[in-house]
Amino acid sequence: MGMESKFIWKNGELVPFEQATIHFLTPALHYGAAVFEGIRSYNTPKGPAIFRLREHVERLFNSARVLGFREFPWTVEDVIKAHKDTVRANGFNDCYVRPLIYLDGGGWNLNVDSGKPSLMIAVWQWSNYLGDEALAKGIRANISSFTRHHPNVTMTKAKIAGNYVNSILAKTESQRLGFEEAIMLDPQGYIAECTGENLFLVRGKKIITPSTAPVLEGITRNSIYTIATDLGYEVVEQPVSRDQLYVADEVFVCGTAAECIGLSEIDFRTIGDGKSGKITREIQNVYHDAIRGKNAKYESWCDYVG
Numbered sequence: 612m613g614m615e616s617k618f619i620w621k622n623g624e625l626v627p628f629e630q631a632t633i634h635f636l637t638p639a640l641h642y643g644a645a646v647f648e649g650i651r652s653y654n655t656p657k658g659p660a661i662f663r664l665r666e667h668v669e670r671l672f673n674s675a676r677v678l679g680f681r682e683f684p685w686t687v688e689d690v691i692k693a694h695k696d697t698v699r700a701n702g703f704n705d706c707y708v709r710p711l712i713y714l715d716g717g718g719w720n721l722n723v724d725s726g727k728p729s730l731m732i733a734v735w736q737w738s739n740y741l742g743d744e745a746l747a748k749g750i751r752a753n754i755s756s757f758t759r760h761h762p763n764v765t766m767t768k769a770k771i772a773g774n775y776v777n778s779i780l781a782k783t784e785s786q787r788l789g790f791e792e793a794i795m796l797d798p799q800g801y802i803a804e805c806t807g808e809n810l811f812l813v814r815g816k817k818i819i820t821p822s823t824a825p826v827l828e829g830i831t832r833n834s835i836y837t838i839a840t841d842l843g844y845e846v847v848e849q850p851v852s853r854d855q856l857y858v859a860d861e862v863f864v865c866g867t868a869a870e871c872i873g874l875s876e877i878d879f880r881t882i883g884d885g886k887s888g889k890i891t892r893e894i895q896n897v898y899h900d901a902i903r904g905k906n907a908k909y910e911s912w913c914d915y916v917g
Contacts, residue, residue, distance in 0.1 A: 613735065620697045620732040623685075631731060638718035638726060643773020645713035646674035649807075649867040650694070652734070652916065654704035655904030660913035661698065661708060662867075662902050664691055666830050668710075674769035675712045679723040683712075685730065695916045697732045707737040707868070711772070737868075745791070746895065749875030749887045752805070754853050755781040755793040759803035762825055770827065778806035792864070794856070794877065797825040802851040804829075808866035811835065812851065812859040813890050819855075822848045831865045834912065838897045841908070844890070853878075861888030870902075871895045 619631035639645040648671045652661045668690045672683070685693075694708060710732045717726030757780050760767055765774050777795075785793035785806075794810065797803040803825050804810055809832035811820045818839050820832070839846050856862055862874040862882050871894060873887030887895070901909035 614733070616701045616703070616733065616735050618697065618700045620693045620730075622729055622731070623693075625696065625700050631733070633713070633715070633729075637713065637715055639713035639715070639772065642714075642718070642721065643771065643776070644678065644718060644723065644726075645711055645772040646671060646678055647709060647711040647770055647772060648674075649770075650708035650710070651867055651902065652698050652703065652706050652708055653902050653904070653913075655913060655915070657904060657913075657915055657917075659698060659704045659706075659916040660904055661694060661916060662914075663830050663834065663912050664694055664914035666833075668694070670770070670828075670830065671710055671712065674771060675728060677766045677769035678771055680712070680728050681724075683728060690730070690732075691914070693730075693732055695914070697734050698916050701734050703734055703736055705736065706734045709733045709735075713772075745872050747887060749873035749882075749885075749891075750791040751789075751876040752792040752794050752874050753785055753788060753790045753878050755785060755795045755806075757781040757784065757793075757795060759795040759797050759825060761798045767825055768823075768828060782806040792874075794853075796853065797821075799825075799850075800852075801825075802853060802856065805864050805866075808864035808869045808872075809835075810851075810862065810864050811839075811846075812856055813861035813863075813888060814855075814859055816844060818844050818846045818890070819851060820846065820848055821851050829866060831867050831870070834901070834909075835865045835871060835894060835898065838894055838901070838909075842893065842897065856882070859883070861891050863887070863891040863894070865898075871898050 618625040648667045650667045714726040715729035781793040809829040857880045865871045873891040900906040904913045
C-alpha cells in the first residue's frame with residue numbers, strides 16, 4: 612500500500628511527508644493512547660468531496676473524550692478545515708484520510724492528564740480495501756476465535772488505537788486460514804462486527820443488524836441504514852446469532868474502507884447463491900452514487916474540498 616503524500620497536517624501546519632514524525636518515547640506508541648478516524652474523499656462532478664466529514668470529526672473528538680482528554684487546542688471547525696486543507700495541498704481526488712489524536716509527552720504513569728493531545732492528519736490514494744472484485748463476487752469470512760471487547764473494558768464507542776490489536780489478532784488469524792475477513796462475537800456470544808466493518812443480514816424483505824451496544828456506531832453503518840430505509844426496507848436492530856448468518860438470504864458488511872461488500876461464504880457455508888445478493892447490490896449502487904455526489908438526496912453528506 613503506497614501511503615506517501617506531499618504533506619501531512621501536524622498541530623496546525625502542513626509539513627513535508629518526511630518531517631511528520633514523532634519521538635520513540637511518545638507514550639501513544641507504547642500504550643496505544645491515541646484515537647483516530649478513517650475517512651474517504653471521493654472525486655465528484657463538483658471536485659473532491661470528503662464523505663460525512665463533520666460526523667467523522669465529531670466522533671474523533673468524542674473518542675478523545677472517552678479516552679480521557681479534557682481540553683483541546685483546536686475546535687471541530689478547525690479540524691474540519693484542516694482535513695480540507697490537507698486533501699487540497701496533496702492534490703488528491705480519491706483518497707483515504709487518517710486523522711489521529713495522540714498522547715504526546717507525559718503519560719508514562721498511565722494517566723492522560725500528565726500529557727497533552729497532538730493531532731496529525733495524513734491522506735493517501737487508496738482503492739477499495741477488500742478489492743474491486745469483492746464488489747460483485749463477495750468475500751469469504753469466518754467466525755473468529757477472538758471475542759470483541761467487552762463494552763466496559765476498552766470502550767467500544769471510541770476508535771482507540773490500542774483497541775485495534777483485537778482486530779489485528781482476528782484478521783491475521785482469518786487470513787492465515789484462507790478467509791478475507793473475520794466476524795467477531797460479543798462477550799455474550801452474539802454477532803458483534805467484523806475487524807473494521809459493521810454487519811447486516813437479509814431475511815426476506817427485512818434487514819437485520821446487531822445493536823450498537825457492543826460495537827462501534829459506524830458512520831457508514833448509519834449511511835447504509837438510511838439508504839436501506841429510504842429504499843423501503845425494514846431495518847431492525849436485534850441480537851444476531853452466528854447460525855442466523857448461515858441461513859440468511861444475504862449478508863453484507865460496511866465501513867469507510869470496505870464501503871459496502873457482500874459475504875459469499877461464512878465458515879465454509881455458502882450464503883445465498885454464493886455472491887453479492889440483489890438487495891446488497893441495490894444498496895451498493897445507491898451508496899456509490901451518494902459518496903460521489905451523484906445522488907441529490909444525499910448530497911449533504913459530501914463536504915466539498917474546493
